[in-house]
């Protein structure tokens with residue numbers, strides 16, 4: 001059984017109701033954080049996950065609402081009384097992630113420099129696959145920024161797919177096919193479609209055409225909150241549907 005916890009269901013727009021994008025997927029042996037917008041490490045504490053408990057962190061792209069707490073994470077790792085783990089944390093991002101990190105190092109210097117045996121930073125992109133303990137991680141290209149990507153997580157015979165930010169593209173159907181859970185962005189309503197993002201209808205179309213077993217929508221901008229998201233999505237997708245809210249807990 002995999003556990004999925006929505007840490008932040010919002011966007012870059014400050015909101016008392018929705019924290020910035022972040023999700024946790026827990027397999028039997030591995031605790032994976034997907035994206036870490038501002039405030040993620042504090043938000044994790046609300047579900048009893050200390051930053052030392054994270055085994056793997058995956059970034060979908062380098063937008064501030066998805067990656068800002070990486071700085072906070074690295075700085076927190078320097079405080080050894082709190083960073084108690086013995087095994088390294090593996091942090092992956094798309095192409096460009098390492099040069100992004102170099103820029104951070106220029107800005108913050110040794111305050112964020114953590115030894116490699118504690119924190120391992122790498123780039124991963126399709127068609128590479130990474131196996132760690134009991135999970136297989138497969139990145140796939142998304143339609144948001146030049147190098148943005150989503151991740152397929154497979155463990156215990158289950159398939160969970162996280163899109164990160166993306167627009168619709170037919171190629172995603174094959175990637176998402178038969179997922180037990182598709183965690184999909186639905187940023188804006190159909191009457192306010194923004195390039196590089198999905199609407200609830202397009203997310204539903206992807207879920208329906210890929211025959212996913214359940215769908216979790218997240219990353220709601222205020223314009224999307226103003227509509228009936230379930231009604232829009234249900235026009236095309238009729239399977240089990242969940243709307244993300246902060247600290248929502250699901251099992252797969």
Ligand SMILES: [Zn+2]
Pocket residue numbers: 011012021063065066165219
């Ligand atoms: Zn975003």
Ligand SMILES: [Zn+2]
Pocket residue numbers: 061063144165
């Ligand atoms: Zn973005």
